[in-house]
Amino acid sequence: MNPRDINDLWETPDAPAFIIAEVAQAHDGSLGSAHAYIDAIAKTGADAVKFQTHIAAEESSELDTWRVKFSRQDATRHDYWRRMEFTEPQWLELKQHAEEKSLVFLSSPFSLAAIRLLERVGMPAWKVASGEVTNRLFLDAMIATGKPVLVSSGMSYIEEMDATVALLKVAQTPVAVFQCTTAYPCPPEKIGINQIAELAARYGCPVGLSDHSGTPYPSLAAVTLGAKLIEVHITFSRELFGPDVSASLTTQEFTHMVEGVRFIEKMMASPMEKNASADQMEPLRRMFGQSLVAGADLPAGAVLTRENLSCRKPGHGISAADVNSVIGKKLKHAVKAAQFLSLDDFQ
Structure with missing residues (x-):
């Protein structure tokens, strides 16, 4: 060379x-x-x-x-x-x-x-x-x-x-x-x-x-x-x-x-655009993010509060960031403690 x-x-x-x-x-x-x-x-x-x-x-x-x-x-x-x-x-x-x-x-x-x-x-x-x-x-x-x-x-x-x-x-x-x-x-x-x-x-x-x-x-x-x-x-x-x-x-x-x-x-030589970087990280965001779960065994009709909610990895369900959107909602059916919540669980 x-x-x-x-x-x-x-x-x-x-x-x-x-x-x-x-x-x-x-x-x-x-x-x-x-x-x-x-x-x-x-x-x-x-x-x-x-x-x-x-x-x-x-x-x-x-x-x-x-x-x-x-x-x-x-x-x-x-x-x-x-x-x-x-x-x-x-x-x-x-x-x-x-x-x-x-x-x-x-x-x-x-x-x-x-x-x-x-x-x-x-x-x-x-x-x-x-x-x-x-x-x-x-x-x-x-x-x-x-x-x-x-x-x-x-x-x-x-x-x-x-x-x-x-x-x-x-x-x-x-x-x-x-x-x-x-x-x-x-x-x-x-x-x-x-x-x-x-x-x-x-x-x-x-x-x-x-x-x-x-x-x-x-x-x-x-x-x-x-x-x-x-x-x-x-x-x-x-x-x-x-x-x-x-x-x-x-x-x-x-x-x-x-x-x-x-x-x-x-x-x-490689300046970062933060949102584009976050888009590329979406699989990791789901892996390391946390989803809402029941904080205890809850009966049908229970009203969701911060006290009876918790969160677990991975972030494939309702994001913990969206907790305020589910506060006050009623359950259609009973759920077990640590069960991942979905929109289908609410009345």
């Missing part, structure tokens, strides 16, 4: 949400681990696998400081980025592996050199990381390729997002926007789920959620609110090393999230 066409986001408004499993640096510089993640992600039901392409000499400098000093083996952040590098043939190998597994291959570039490398490898779309939303050099280079651009809003003022989306639209570049909060892990009160509808209305483009909560819940909520893209970090285990582990889902949790998203989409 071929990978899904990411252009569905713009060409087919009713297409299912596009789900991206973000590996980022979870491979910790190991090419073997990167390939293992592709194999694992293919089993989750995700549409795409996404990495990050770092070229330390082109991206970083001696002034590049740690956000969180998490690594014992890397003296500087520059050293860490260098350890995360893969060669161009290795990136091509990863892309080919992903496509063999029916996954769209994506990678966020963090330098102009990385953009050029990934263009040679064959990116179907670009992901603009939160810190690069205003980077005109990056944006112009991406626009020049003619590929769609996915923009993350994690650290941006709305005016910056406005300018970037406007730039892309003027260039007739298909654009999608992610609501994102740059916090690892992100607490629920900072996820900004309200932004799904607000960004969609503001920009008139596909909107998604890039979630760092380490739970499946925001993604499920986002889909019910109209999100067309979901991006979540993935890890083999929360006991592994790496800066994003606490903000990631395990492969099993990711699988459950994907199942939940697809379940929600099926529900939303």
